[in-house]
Amino acid sequence: MTQIFAHRGSAGTHPENTMISFEEAYRAGADGIEIDVQLTKDGKVAVIHDEKLDRTTSGKGYIKDSSMAEIKRLNASHKYTGKYGKTAVPELEEVLDFLRGTNLMCNIELKNGVFLYPGMEEAVIKLVRAYRMEERIIFSSFNHYSLIYCHRLAPEIETAPLYRDGLFMPWIYARAIGAKAMHPSIACAPDPIIETAIKEGIKTRPYTINSEDKMKRLFEIRCSAIITDYPEIAVTLKKNYQ
Structure with a gap:
């Protein structure tokens, strides 16, 4: 049955990539959460989408x-x-600690397309x-070199390339880089692509x-999954579909 992954938590109703957003996703009955990570100046793994603080926090400048x-x-x-009060940017450790008390899956998106963040994969x-x-x-x-590196470092952890443009036979590409899944933009994933990928053993989300x-x-x-x-x-x- 189709799994439901909450994008940056319940980002449509709560502040994205925050603990209250992840808690709401769990309360709502999601199967998993999707989070984004960047590296701070002191090498900590921060859970935040943008390379800059400006859009989602009261701060300015680069993570x-x-x-x-x-x-x-x-x-x-x-x-x-105004609705939920002040909340903080979480560290990855906080999210993992929260996950221990749940049955949620977690899709960690490595945000290393703009800055490579040496050491991020290892951390x-x-x-x-x-x-x-x-x-x-x-x-x-979206940095598939990073995913290949992750697969080499930790082959036991599933990888899934993100992509937003049409790929020819993307299930073959996913398999070629050691991935067991693919995460396309819905704009470039018509039903036949999704159905064929799943038939070929590549989970599609x-x-x-x-x-x-x-x-x-x-x-x-x-x-x-969606x-x-x-x-x-x-x-x-x-x-209605169970």
């Missing part, structure tokens, strides 16, 4: 130029401050192994599925 302690002092509630893998989460983690990235019509269609073709900002809506709709 790579700030320490985790400095970032922690900022408000990451973004447009939801993330070390934490995942320390928490013994290898079987519940998926690494994804398109992003970002926010319309109910698209959710229904993907449930109907038994897509491996990545959505609205896990509660997806969970409710999915009940």
